[in-house]
Amino acid sequence: MPADISDFTGHRAVLAELDTTVRTPAPGGQVVVVNGMPGVGKTTLVVHWAHRHRDRFPDGQLWLSADAYGPTPPVSPEDALGRFLRALGVPADRVPAGGEQRRERFNQLLAGRRILIVLDNVRNSDQVRPLLPTAEGCVVVVTSRNRLMSLTIRQGIPSVTVPPLSDEDRRTLLSRVIGTARAAGEPGPVETLAQFSDGLPLALRIMGEHITARSRASVADLVDELWGRLLDSPDDHEDEEDDAKLSTVFAWSYNELDPPAGRLFRLLGLHPGRNVSPTAAAALLGAEPRTAERLLDALAKRHLVNHDAARRYRLHDLLRRYAAHRAEQDEPAECRRAALRRLLDWYLLSAVNAARVLSPHRPPVPDLPDDDTVEPLRFDGDAEAQRWCEAERANLAAVVRSAADNGFHRHAWQIPGAIHDAFGRYGRQDDVLVMHQIALTAAEADGHQIGQIGTLNNLGWTYFALHDYHRAASGFEAGLRLARRIGATGPVNVCSHNLANVHLKTGEVRKAIEIFKRVLAGCRESADLLGQAATLHRLGDAQQQLRRYDQAAACYQEALVIREGLGAWRDQAVTHERLAALRLRTGDPEGALRHCELALALQERARDDATRCDILITGADAERALGRYPAALERAYAAIALSDGIADSRRRAAGLAVLADTFLARGDLPASYDHCLEALGIIGELTGSDLDPVLDRLLKIENVVAPLRPAQRIASIALRAATSTGSQTGAYGGA
Known part of the structure; x- marks a missing residue:
């Protein structure tokens, strides 16, 4: 739940109505819709109400921003249920794939609990209905600009409307922002400003901050200035009356910005993601990150952007629309396109740099742009690179869609290719699947055949991770056909390798071995050491499944020698773990522990939590086999804790x-x-x-x-x- 605000003002009648509505018993839990015009303070009111009643919900609170009118597509019910399940402790890899299964699991987890669920910024009834729990003790509060009449008519769900602030509350809030002494000194001008706001808290706060920043000016002079600005821009937003009321107030603050801050505000309307970092804003602006952060702080002081998290900023959706409108009006088309290209270059090259740290021996996506117009991020280690990927995950998905929509086809397939390995290390894969589907269309539009092959493989891998082996094989086979048609030896080997993995994991071990042997010969012919090591490692897995332990050991050892020569620390640790498991299976727990210790030492150089977890499990089993039970328990508990961390x-x-x-x-x-x-x-x-x-x-x-x-x-x-x-x-x- 977002934090409450300290100076919440007004809406006492609405809060009382919410109290009464929620107290009224209702079968299958209690639901109420809170609606109202944009900027009237629906979200702030619900947050305030929720914090007042935290003690009524001892089992927790769930908050969802449904993004009905934000920069990204509205959150689907299936995605929302997945987020709720993960918040309720379901590991990402155990979240059901289908919407009905997710809904059933959601209701199972809520049974007997008292939880508050807030669905904020909802578009329509269809977005809400699948998220309504059947548990008796739960309360759901929905906020929307729309009345959601279907919920009321069909299900009898009550609706509460948030009106604009009363005259008294307008004056009170404005006085709190500008200072009670200053407000008391000029009651007439304060009253005039309060009326200008139309009772919208966002407008009052923006005006109040503007007045506060001009401490030597009289409020009366600022009223005259505002009135002149209102007369100067009567048709900024003719399409929506509610937006027009706010746009005049936005214009007041916007027109007061110095040129650099004004330009950044306009360009932020082009950013497709949910929030923006100073470094991404710097790319949009074509400036230094330090400059961008200073300008973002200046915008935040005027309430034109909000602090979203540490060193991240978010625009209210109405302000985003206004910023995009101003960009269209005040920024030439070629400048807007150049800014968007810089942003896409920055995301792409930063993602490539993250991939170089996380998977340094993997080939990068081809035909990257120059970095002479942007300064992409660089990362000191795995943890830093992975944190950036996690923080930007939603933004990267939005950026890919924006690139495709605006004709930047190459960026639209290169960005998913760059971040694929990082996103494959954790979390759900449904968003990755959508990115790769967009990427495949973009690669085809770009006419880049190597890009198409790589995207087909990544798309196949994502289906593979989702246990859809038929579609996975189809992706690998399509990539293989194209690679053979253009005579690309390396991609042929990769596609074949991945197809063999499907066979290996679906029980066709001998068929997989045949393909792996052909791939190995091809990699040796092309002197592809990375490919040789990967294929030998998988051959070891296949031989171990067939209980051919000597052959499996030989494959692992040969793969290990190559990986040592390449300095591939992470891959070495993986092979040492498989050798440890093999030693344990063949009755050599001491040998297994030696490989585990070597693997753990390598983990200090190249972090990979999944492999570390495997090493701890194998080591615990070896300690158990040796009768060292305390050591076995210690390693096993550490492995379980790590498995929870990576879901x-x-x-x-x-x-x-x-x-x-x-x-x-x-x-x-x-x-x-x-x-x-x-x-x-x-x-x-x-x-x-x-x-x-x-x-x-x-x-x-x-x-x-x-x-x-x-x-x-x-x-x-x-x-x-x-x-x-x-x-x-x-x-x-x-x-």
């Missing part, structure tokens, strides 16, 4: 299995049973043949510690579909 349920289940086995070996049967049942519950919500060994282990443990309950077996026993994140991303060169 990886597969790894959590594997860690719980080791815990259950360790407690069993210690003779603590209740603890073993508890961890076993938790792991079985997790596996019941997942798919993939890679889970089979964990499932088999858990069933054996449960058979020992307690009678197996059929109801607990049902969800687990049918899981045989394969899943992995082992495909290679992109096909811009190498394998």
